[in-house]
Amino acid sequence: MTQYILRRLIQALFLLFLLSIVMFALVNLAPGGPLAGHGQTRHVRPERIAMLKRQFGLDKPLPVQYVVWLIGNDWMQIDADGDGVPDGYGARKGVLRGDFGFSFRTRKPVLEEIALRLPNTVYLMSITMLVALLIAIPIGVISAIRQYSRFDLAVTTFSFAGQAIPEFWLGLILILVFYAWLKNPFTGEPLLPPGGMYTLGEGFSVRDRLAHLILPVIAGALGWIAWYSRFLRSSMLDVVHQDYLRTARAKGLDERKVVYRHGLRNALIPLVTMLALDMPYILTGAVFVEMIFSWPGMGRLYYQSALQRDYPVLMAILILSAGFMIISNLVADVMYAIMDPRIRYE
Amino acid sequence: MARSKRLIWLAAAGMLIVLVFGLASCGPTVTEPAATQPEEVTPPDEVTQPGKATQPPQAAETEVVAEPAEEKTSITLVIPEDPPSFNAIVGDTGYDALVMNLVMLGLTGVDAESKVYPELAAELPTVENGGVIVDEETGTMDVTWKLRQDVQWSDGTPLTADDAVFTWEAIMNPETGTWVRGSDYVDSIEKIDDYTFVFHYNTIYPGYLTQLGGEQLVIWPAHYCSAEEGFVAWECGRQPLSTGPFVLQEWTVGDHMTFARNPNFFEPGKPAIDEIIVRIVPDDAVRKTMMINGDADLNMWATEAVIKELQDAENVEVSISPNNRWVMRLFPNQAAKGTTDPAASPHPILNDVRVRDAIRMAVDVDTIFQDIFQGFGAPVWTEFYRQPYVCDIPRPAYDPEGAMALLAEAGWVDTDGDGVRECHGCLNANEGDLMQIELYTYAEYGEPLELTQQYIAENLGAIGIEAQLSIFEGSVMWADPESGGIEQNGDFDLDLWDDGYSGTDPTDYLWELYYSEAATPGYGWNIVRWINPDFDALLDEAYTLDEARRKEIFCEMAQIMDEEVPVILLFSTVNADAHSTRLHGIQSNINDLVSWNAADWTVEE
Numbered sequence: 039m040t041q042y043i044l045r046r047l048i049q050a051l052f053l054l055f056l057l058s059i060v061m062f063a064l065v066n067l068a069p070g071g072p073l074a075g076h077g078q079t080r081h082v083r084p085e086r087i088a089m090l091k092r093q094f095g096l097d098k099p100l101p102v103q104y105v106v107w108l109i110g111n112d113w114m115q116i117d118a119d120g121d122g123v124p125d126g127y128g129a130r131k132g133v134l135r136g137d138f139g140f141s142f143r144t145r146k147p148v149l150e151e152i153a154l155r156l157p158n159t160v161y162l163m164s165i166t167m168l169v170a171l172l173i174a175i176p177i178g179v180i181s182a183i184r185q186y187s188r189f190d191l192a193v194t195t196f197s198f199a200g201q202a203i204p205e206f207w208l209g210l211i212l213i214l215v216f217y218a219w220l221k222n223p224f225t226g227e228p229l230l231p232p233g234g235m236y237t238l239g240e241g242f243s244v245r246d247r248l249a250h251l252i253l254p255v256i257a258g259a260l261g262w263i264a265w266y267s268r269f270l271r272s273s274m275l276d277v278v279h280q281d282y283l284r285t286a287r288a289k290g291l292d293e294r295k296v297v298y299r300h301g302l303r304n305a306l307i308p309l310v311t312m313l314a315l316d317m318p319y320i321l322t323g324a325v326f327v328e329m330i331f332s333w334p335g336m337g338r339l340y341y342q343s344a345l346q347r348d349y350p351v352l353m354a355i356l357i358l359s360a361g362f363m364i365i366s367n368l369v370a371d372v373m374y375a376i377m378d379p380r381i382r383y384e
Numbered sequence: 385m386a387r388s389k390r391l392i393w394l395a396a397a398g399m400l401i402v403l404v405f406g407l408a409s410c411g412p413t414v415t416e417p418a419a420t421q422p423e424e425v426t427p428p429d430e431v432t433q434p435g436k437a438t439q440p441p442q443a444a445e446t447e448v449v450a451e452p453a454e455e456k457t458s459i460t461l462v463i464p465e466d467p468p469s470f471n472a473i474v475g476d477t478g479y480d481a482l483v484m485n486l487v488m489l490g491l492t493g494v495d496a497e498s499k500v501y502p503e504l505a506a507e508l509p510t511v512e513n514g515g516v517i518v519d520e521e522t523g524t525m526d527v528t529w530k531l532r533q534d535v536q537w538s539d540g541t542p543l544t545a546d547d548a549v550f551t552w553e554a555i556m557n558p559e560t561g562t563w564v565r566g567s568d569y570v571d572s573i574e575k576i577d578d579y580t581f582v583f584h585y586n587t588i589y590p591g592y593l594t595q596l597g598g599e600q601l602v603i604w605p606a607h608y609c610s611a612e613e614g615f616v617a618w619e620c621g622r623q624p625l626s627t628g629p630f631v632l633q634e635w636t637v638g639d640h641m642t643f644a645r646n647p648n649f650f651e652p653g654k655p656a657i658d659e660i661i662v663r664i665v666p667d668d669a670v671r672k673t674m675m676i677n678g679d680a681d682l683n684m685w686a687t688e689a690v691i692k693e694l695q696d697a698e699n700v701e702v703s704i705s706p707n708n709r710w711v712m713r714l715f716p717n718q719a720a721k722g723t724t725d726p727a728a729s730p731h732p733i734l735n736d737v738r739v740r741d742a743i744r745m746a747v748d749v750d751t752i753f754q755d756i757f758q759g760f761g762a763p764v765w766t767e768f769y770r771q772p773y774v775c776d777i778p779r780p781a782y783d784p785e786g787a788m789a790l791l792a793e794a795g796w797v798d799t800d801g802d803g804v805r806e807c808h809g810c811l812n813a814n815e816g817d818l819m820q821i822e823l824y825t826y827a828e829y830g831e832p833l834e835l836t837q838q839y840i841a842e843n844l845g846a847i848g849i850e851a852q853l854s855i856f857e858g859s860v861m862w863a864d865p866e867s868g869g870i871e872q873n874g875d876f877d878l879d880l881w882d883d884g885y886s887g888t889d890p891t892d893y894l895w896e897l898y899y900s901e902a903a904t905p906g907y908g909w910n911i912v913r914w915i916n917p918d919f920d921a922l923l924d925e926a927y928t929l930d931e932a933r934r935k936e937i938f939c940e941m942a943q944i945m946d947e948e949v950p951v952i953l954l955f956s957t958v959n960a961d962a963h964s965t966r967l968h969g970i971q972s973n974i975n976d977l978v979s980w981n982a983a984d985w986t987v988e989e
Contacts, residue, residue, distance in 0.1 A: 070859035072866030079476050080883045081909035086563035087864050119558035144468040154637045189903035218673050329666045334638020348858050
């Protein structure tokens with residue numbers, strides 16, 4: 039097993055390297071560029087563009103740009119002032135030495151930008167996932183053991199709706215209802231805040247934090263609830279008709295034990311795998327939820343970087359999520375082997 | 385089974401750890417609001433200045449601390465994204481200029497009537513007051529600036545000419561600086577005494593008044609900013625010292641910024657507001673709802689649709705700028721699509737001035753701006769439509785019949801009756817070619833522009849020109865030639881977008897859009913590749929301080945451009961900002977962001 043994991047990790051590194059080349063090419067070759075005007079200026083003066091190119095390192099051919107991105111340019115002479123004569127070594131260390139460069143937009147180190155947002159996203163998404171699971175598992179189980187009951191039909195309908203409703207629409211409706219329409223009957227204030235993580239100017243309070251979490255978590259979790267409950271329902275249905283459940287019943291175990299100890303335990307195996315694969319979302323966040331609820335997270339950073347062609351930030355987020363995706367995959371495989379003794383990796 | 389049980393516990397424990405990590409991570413942001421009270425004027429503590437004395441700036445602490453007993457006035461601004469920094473010329477997003485206005489000032493500003501006024505300058509240098517000395521022989525000039533002597537940075541250090549010289553040199557650094565208007569014309573900057581310095585120009589530059597001022601440029605503190613980090617990236621651009629009416633207290637990226645009143649502001653009794661909170665709210669619908677609900681006081685850049693909607697809201701008003709800056713326009717490419725030399729490869733359809741004129745006559749501008757742009761803005765048909773340069777050019781009539789006659793005269797006739805004209809004796813196309821063009825616009829503007837594009841296509845269809853529509857991202861449309869920029873590479877027939885200039889001097893703007901040298905890809909923005917030596921000569925001559933002559937020159941230009949139709953101007957879009965009724969003194973300004981006069985704002989419940 040250890041050997042297997044080791045082998046997979048080495049493969050993962052190689053895969054990540056290949057991926058980084060592909061991503062770098064895709065990001066850079068996509069039409070458009072970071073030097074185009076936006077906001078206040080439609081047409082940017084060429085003198086300025088030439089300067090920006092040098093400052094961003096975009097004046098080099100693409101393969102060189104990739105090498106600089108990977109291993110830095112502190113070993114090569116660069117022409118920083120644009121007079122055509124190299125005048126010193128660069129300052130970039132490269133991704134392999136933990137330097138992801140600086141954001142074109144803010145000129146701050148990319149990792150600093152990410153560090154500012156990552157915790158907020160992990161905070162929101164882990165709670166969203168947890169809530170989704172806590173609701174989806176019981177729903178899935180009940181609708182499987184009472185297949186075609188009214189509850190099951192209602193849940194099935196809800197699931198389709200939940201998967202079909204776009205997050206941004208749901209988010210806006212929630213804000214309209216709980217912020218614009220409904221008022222707190224005692225204070226006359228809106229029932230729930232329209233966004234943000236906490237109320238400005240008030241000290242930390244769990245109550246305030248929770249109030250800010252409710253709407254984004256609902257908007258974010260609904261899709262997951264629908265998806266996980268459907269998933270669990272079908273894997274539970276598979277299990278319900280297995281012989282070992284009949285045996286358990288024949289042994290005289292009470293129904294609760296049959297369902298939860300023998301049934302659910304086995305039905306959860308595929309769900310755990312699925313969950314491991316969904317883990318990267320905890321890091322990358324949900325763009326629409328963050329946009330609508332003014333949540334300062336990774337999703338928004340990614341969206342903004344993509345829109346404004348902030349290549350270094352874009353690359354860092356892509357590489358980090360690719361790495362996490364590969365690791366999650368590995369974890370899923372390992373989990374599978376541990377939970378289902380019939381599976382062995384050699 | 386036992387093993388899998390352990391595993392589930394492990395997974396659960398993992399989830400919990402993630403959760404705790406998530407909650408704990410919010411720790412620092414939680415404590416910040418509480419921590420801000422005592423040290424009002426200190427910029428946030430992360431400021432570290434390598435090689436600089438890091439004495440925390442603490443001026444006049446007592447004055448502010450005395451206040452909290454009273455009810456403090458606080459207003460909330462909502463903007464969709466974080467400013468990249470406070471250095472507006474670098475980020476150029478508008479959001480940076482919005483917050484920059486709160487804390488930092490330049491030599492001058494430009495008001496809503498397009499008049500330049502002194503900010504940190506003691507007075508405006510002119511030829512009359514001896515501030516500007518022109519050497520007619522060499523065609524050069526010197527501009528002497530005198531600074532106010534009563535200004536100090538929020539750490540108590542006085543503002544001096546050293547700061548101005550330091551700022552200019554940082555901008556001009558070829559490695560870490562940036563290009564600004566007029567920088568090619570400045571030979572050097574020279575300090576005379578602590579409050580006086582001179583710009584030496586190698587030409588006569590009429591835009592000198594906003595050289596270190598206007599919308600995007602301010603004076604930076606020499607004792608606080610690090611020249612080593614460089615103008616475009618320096619940390620003091622994120623943790624600035626103030627000369628302006630407010631002081632940055634806190635910036636939680638992605639969430640909000642808090643500004644407190646600057647007790648050392650040089651204008652006595654100002655500002656009247658104690659606290660400004662800038663909240664980052666990405667969604668426009670949410671920002672609008674917050675305005676209506678009274679949780680936000682200012683939402684900048686209100687679009688026509690938003691203005692219309694907010695007109696009924698009780699507690700919201702909209703400030704509309706007295707004049708407009710952005711003019712929606714059509715760019716007809718005079719070179720064939722994909723080429724950039726109109727002489728070698730003229731555009732088969734649009735190189736003929738009669739065709740361009742026919743398109744101008746065929747577009748129903750009134751309907752577009754009345755129905756799609758809600759009647760805000762105004763029709764515009766010449767670049768010289770606003771003060772100080774207004775030229776009397778008669779408005780071209782909306783006349784589809786006339787347009788059709790003109791097209792027939794130009795050799796474009798529909799002989800087969802399919803509704804699309806073909807070339808029969810036209811100027812540049814092959815006999816029998818169809819009159820088909822592509823009409824592009826950009827995506828970010830949203831629905832109004834898309835509807836406009838469709839409506840213009842209908843207008844063109846009505847006179848027998850078939851237009852195919854595409855929409856591109858701005859970052860594709862305006863990218864540099866190497867990145868495949870559509871405009872730079874001339875990869876279009878007819879494009880629809882808005883442009884304009886701020887301030888009072890159009891010369892640089894005219895050069896960029898119409899001068900023949902600017903038609904070279906990667907050299908300028910004469911993307912329609914209009915080459916006109918008469919225009920060039922007039923523009924060269926416009927670099928003078930003789931206002932009367934300038935007016936003549938610009939109106940001669942207007943005449944040429946009216947005849948040649950290099951660009952088809954359509955209408956101006958509104959420049960407006962929505963604000964709560966309790967907030968007074970808001971004046972939308974095309975030459976600057978709405979916060980240009982933040983020192984004068986007041987709150988009245």
